[in-house]
Amino acid sequence: xxxxxxxxxxxxxxxxxxxxxxxxxxxxxxxxxxxxxxxxxxxxxxxxxxxxxxxxxxxxxxxxxxxxxxxxxxxxxxxxxxxxxxxxxxxxxxxxxxxxxxxxxxxxxxxxxxxxxxxxxxxxxxxxxxxxxxxxxxxxxxxxxxxxxxxxxxxxxxxxxxxxxxxxxxxxxxxxxxxxxxxxxxxxxxxxxxxxxxxxxxxxxxxxxxxxxxxxxxxxxxxxxxxxxxxxxxxxxxxxxxxxxxxxxxxxxxxxxxxxxxxxxxxxxxxxxxxxxxxxxxxxxxxxxxxxxxxxxxxxxxxxxxx
Amino acid sequence: xxxxxxxxxxxxxxxxxxxxxxxxxxxxxxxxxxxxxxxxxxxxxxxxxxxxxxxxxxxxxxxxxxxxxxxxxxxxxxxxxxxxxxxxxxxxxxxxxxxxxxxxxxxxxxxxxxxxxxxxxxxxxxxxxxxxxxxxxxxxxxxxxxxxxxxxxxxxxxxxxxxxxxxxxxxxxxxxxxxxxxxxxxxxxxxxxxxxxxxxxxxxxxxxxxxxxxxxxxxxxxxxxxxxxxxxxxxxxxxxxxxxxxxxxxxxxxxxxxxxxxxxxxxxxxxxxxxxxxxxxxxxxxxxxxxxxxxxxxxxxxxxxxx
Numbered sequence: 001x002x003x004x005x006x007x008x009x010x011x012x013x014x015x016x017x018x019x020x021x022x023x024x025x026x027x028x029x030x031x032x033x034x035x036x037x038x039x040x041x042x043x044x045x046x047x048x049x050x051x052x053x054x055x056x057x058x059x060x061x062x063x064x065x066x067x068x069x070x071x072x073x074x075x076x077x078x079x080x081x082x083x084x085x086x087x088x089x090x091x092x093x094x095x096x097x098x099x100x101x102x103x104x105x106x107x108x109x110x111x112x113x114x115x116x117x118x119x120x121x122x123x124x125x126x127x128x129x130x131x132x133x134x135x136x137x138x139x140x141x142x143x144x145x146x147x148x149x150x151x152x153x154x155x156x157x158x159x160x161x162x163x164x165x166x167x168x169x170x171x172x173x174x175x176x177x178x179x180x181x182x183x184x185x186x187x188x189x190x191x192x193x194x195x196x197x198x199x200x201x202x203x204x205x206x207x208x209x210x211x212x213x214x215x216x217x218x219x220x221x222x223x224x225x226x227x228x229x230x231x232x233x234x235x236x237x238x239x240x241x242x243x244x245x246x247x248x249x250x251x252x253x254x255x256x257x258x259x260x261x262x263x264x265x266x267x268x269x270x271x272x273x274x275x276x277x278x279x280x281x282x283x284x285x286x287x288x289x290x291x292x293x294x295x296x297x298x299x300x301x302x303x304x305x306x307x
Numbered sequence: 308x309x310x311x312x313x314x315x316x317x318x319x320x321x322x323x324x325x326x327x328x329x330x331x332x333x334x335x336x337x338x339x340x341x342x343x344x345x346x347x348x349x350x351x352x353x354x355x356x357x358x359x360x361x362x363x364x365x366x367x368x369x370x371x372x373x374x375x376x377x378x379x380x381x382x383x384x385x386x387x388x389x390x391x392x393x394x395x396x397x398x399x400x401x402x403x404x405x406x407x408x409x410x411x412x413x414x415x416x417x418x419x420x421x422x423x424x425x426x427x428x429x430x431x432x433x434x435x436x437x438x439x440x441x442x443x444x445x446x447x448x449x450x451x452x453x454x455x456x457x458x459x460x461x462x463x464x465x466x467x468x469x470x471x472x473x474x475x476x477x478x479x480x481x482x483x484x485x486x487x488x489x490x491x492x493x494x495x496x497x498x499x500x501x502x503x504x505x506x507x508x509x510x511x512x513x514x515x516x517x518x519x520x521x522x523x524x525x526x527x528x529x530x531x532x533x534x535x536x537x538x539x540x541x542x543x544x545x546x547x548x549x550x551x552x553x554x555x556x557x558x559x560x561x562x563x564x565x566x567x568x569x570x571x572x573x574x575x576x577x578x579x580x581x582x583x584x585x586x587x588x589x590x591x592x593x594x595x596x597x598x599x600x601x602x603x604x605x606x607x608x609x610x611x612x613x614x
Contacts, residue, residue: 184395186532187532208515208516209527219606219607219609220516220529220607222607225518259609260610263611299526299527302526303567304603
């Protein structure tokens with residue numbers, strides 16, 4: 001009845017053309033859980049943090065229906081830390097610092113109480129860790145989705161290829177799709193990637209929206225044109241959380257419902273970028289989300305009436 | 308009852324990562340006329356060509372209902388020539404050669420028989436030429452649309468600002484919108500540009516689709532994801548031709564109909580890029596166009612069903 005999320009819970013320090021954050025709470029699984037918990041509960045979290053990770057952040061997530069049994073707390077170590085600086089276009093960024101800390105020897109353990117889960121979201125992590133979670137599940141979930149990144153294509157391609165054969169939905173960005181497939185055309189890239197295992201491929205294009213590929217069909221979701229993109233960190237994870245949250249809520253695996261999931265993901269990502277870190281995700285209400293879904297509908301609605 | 312088109316009729320030599328053309332027929336008004344004549348006829352063309360421009364190209368357009376009375380033929384001069392090379396992303400290009408030739412001292416003359424026109428499409432040209440056409444019309448058309456480019460923002464901004472106060476729809480690409488407004492955010496750019504005169508602003512983003520801004524509303528049209536973009540030359544003009552052709556056919560100036568016009572423009576542009584020059588525009592049938600409109604509808608259709 002629930003969704004397992006695996007990924008980092010960590011600290012980020014972010015510079016954008018519009019400001020600079022101190023060390024703030026981030027990490028893929030943090031964003032995914034904040035986003036997905038608007039749609040489905042409980043969420044069963046798998047991650048690792050150090051003794052420096054704020055207890056109140058864990059409590060806030062628990063209050064949202066996020067089960068922390070699978071989150072290992074290494075009291076005497078420090079949490080994963082990433083620092084980066086975005087360029088003016090907000091689509092490209094430089095990594096300033098990466099400190100693996102607790103992530104260096106992370107061995108995920110799936111608690112028994114998670115074994116009944118129907119949906120699995122594998123956040124961006126070393127593919128051998130993603131694989132370990134899949135292997136520990138006694139029953140295959142109804143839908144397994146994953147995120148990954150260029151780094152793993154360069155350093156762990158063998159493991160990544162193994163994971164790709166075991167999942168249903170891959171969510172990556174356009175440059176990652178090009179790198180994974182060796183194809184510049186996203187249509188050709190999608191065909192190549194769908195042959196590697198996943199049935200569905202979501203290519204996220206930041207401010208240019210997202211594409212969903214399935215067999216010979218394609219669906220396009222726009223990004224909401226925003227006056228200011230304040231901080232893109234976590235937008236992709238928030239997108240994935242919205243998508244999987246919607247799928248877990250509806251339990252409908254049709255292509256039409258996947259489309260709705262992509263719109264939900266796009267709507268959630270459009271909130272995420274409005275403030276630093278998870279700030280905006282902590283503020284929004286169900287009404288805010290419903291209002292934004294309506295904006296997406298209006299943004300692309302037209303009637304063809306062509307003779 | 309008809310549409311006036313003003314713009315270049317010219318020669319292009321194009322290099323793309325997929326091939327290289329000889330000197331082939333191009334020019335903004337050529338693409339606009341080929342595209343718009345699928346939807347409305349007659350089209351009343353205003354341009355200038357040299358003695359080297361192929362008579363059969365003129366005849367083909369005449370056979371499509373394009374009136375050539377306003378096209379000056381300077382027998383002893385050569386037509387405008389542009390040569391360019393596209394980069395792999397097909398969104399950026401280098402100009403290799405520009406020869407103004409007949410365009411250097413072009414003085415457009417609006418024939419009397421064009422005075423009854425209801426719609427005016429000002430293709431990309433020196434803004435003082437665009438202004439001259441507007442001034443020669445005794446009755447203001449119901450809708451005036453224009454295209455322009457960075458070059459005129461740098462070299463003829465005073466004239467460009469004057470034209471902007473006299474038009475209804477501006478169609479430009481994203482980098483041009485940023486340059487014209489001095490704003491990086493396209494939403495902020497649109498607000499600034501709408502204050503300069505036009506009621507409607509279309510921002511074309513190539514493979515990333517197009518945005519239509521009107522008052523506080525925004526509409527997004529995707530680009531069709533294509534396996535190969537063969538030659539983007541003329542895609543923007545073809546888009547404008549489809550848009551104005553649709554508006555001239557329907558004579559409906561509502562925002563909803565502008566949206567349909569943007570989709571028609573996007574559909575036409577998606578054909579244009581499939582082959583070099585005007586080749587594909589010369590082949591397509593009404594059925595091809597209707598089929599592609601359906602593809603656009605499918606590409607973005609979803610039903611929100613969010614509780």
